[in-house]
């Protein structure tokens with residue numbers, strides 16, 4: 785089974801809520817805690 789974890793902090797879906805997105809043809813995930821940083825280009 786695919787390991788789902790935040791691409792920023794590496795936390796898994798058991799610890800945080802993750803949001804799926806696509807980048808350069810790949811499916812990646814970012815958690816809600818990293819999302820504000822992610823959106824603002826951090």
Ligand SMILES: [Zn+2]
Pocket residue numbers: 790791792793794795814815816817818819
């Ligand atoms: Zn994160």
